[in-house]
Amino acid sequence: MATGRTHRPATRSRGIPEATVARLPLYLRALTALSERSVPTVSSEELATAAGVNSAKLRKDFSYLGSYGTRGVGYDVEYLVYQISRELGLTQDWPVVIVGIGNLGAALANYGGFASRGFRVAALIDADPAMAGKPVAGIPVQHTDELEKIITDNGVSIGVIATPAGAAQQVCDRLVAAGITSILNFAPTVLSVPDGVDVRKVDLSIELQILAFHEQRKAGEEASAPEEAAGAVPPPPVAPHRARPGAPGAPGAPGADSGRQGPDGDVPAVMPA
Amino acid sequence: MATGRTHRPATRSRGIPEATVARLPLYLRALTALSERSVPTVSSEELATAAGVNSAKLRKDFSYLGSYGTRGVGYDVEYLVYQISRELGLTQDWPVVIVGIGNLGAALANYGGFASRGFRVAALIDADPAMAGKPVAGIPVQHTDELEKIITDNGVSIGVIATPAGAAQQVCDRLVAAGITSILNFAPTVLSVPDGVDVRKVDLSIELQILAFHEQRKAGEEASAPEEAAGAVPPPPVAPHRARPGAPGAPGAPGADSGRQGPDGDVPAVMPA
């Protein structure tokens, strides 16, 4: 999963647990597929399999929405599609703006999954004057100067940030000041926002790093049990206290030291992102 | 957050909780920034603020890695960067393949955050013969036919799927058969994989839907407390049992029925994604 939330941690949303809310789109997608195949009803078991969860969880999730099933039969597909759509707020139109029309921003603008769920790309915004007027995904890019006007004119409340990390916080501040209350952030930065503004984060490199962790673990344990071989045991944590200028106690940190290498013999590679 | 894991749910990874693992990249990023500014040490409080978490959580997370801090002083930045990098497996080189070079795939290929963390884009793969040979981000796209060969020749263990939903499972199966054991999936589908293969999912439209849910809630509660006004109360769940052909008890499902509309008077808008 590619998410981290900066939500109001405590406030339970109208009794529907956050974890359940996060799964509703999953159920909705599975139900929509069934609906297209004109399947009238599904059991919790079938639907759970299609959504990739276990059936007890699914039933409990649905129980927060109400008693929409029929015992002995299952759930009416069309009815449930509607109920979940309504609960998620997809029965209304959500204009969104995308800020930062680079490779990623352009890809997002072209992404079909947005428009198909009631999300309408109201505007594309970029700081580069050379981009202004140029159409991306059929929508002309507008300059950052117009940001506030665009948001208020279109009544936009959801913003997508796809700028470089350095510009993200500044863009975020302007979005919030202009009235945006929900932000989907693709820039690799921690955004700080006032209370009442929701931020969700999608970080591509973090996902890969998590995979790498597990991958390393797999590789390590298949090479027999006590794989403490290639530099797995850290040097004893001797008093660090500013170990910078080649101090004797300095552990093999990357860059300065030679020795320490991965099994493949490559440099540690740590850089901004 | 944009993630859902299809991990082995029970198996705790060498004592490091999954939630902690997911935060390590966050800490690493903050630490790297400090390192670039040549800051020698940080307190848990400072680092926690930079990473957007609370300091107790950060200290507990680090305690799973070992006792790398110095009481009264804080953490040595360089040392910690190295330790976290090593724990995440970033001290070695991870070749990855990206399958599906559409808008999103191309954006991923160009994304700097990959290369900068030890992830090397070993190959770009697409099913379209017209794409073959065309360079994207300086790397020539190769045809799907080469998939197995590319993976085995380069010893790739991490694959990124950026294909349309329809092709994802098939691509996934081929990747797994070829030896891939970690998959980052951008296609809006549930992938089924054998045990031992990790899948992480990044779903752009799901993130927006979650935001929409909270957004709707905000809008609803600011319009005074008992906002049960515009169609919030569902019709009583009368026995559905295949209520399809205009049966009398059929609730206001979208498409068939008229009535039932959002406050904005728009159609429910539910489609594939």
Next chain:
DNA sequence: ATGTCTTTGTGAACGCGTGCACAAAGATGG
């Protein structure tokens, strides 16, 4: 109408993650 069979809805137990609060460790100054 009655019985059987299927499937939902949920009470209860369990486990993980979070946050508090404090004791221990060590640095720093006298």
Next chain:
DNA sequence: CCATCTTTGTGCACGCGTTCACAAAGACAT
């Protein structure tokens, strides 16, 4: 060497999320 002050590391309690397991509800056949 001792006192003070800062900051880590962690024991503990709490709450959320997951899963089990089963009673209740209803469909369906007879």
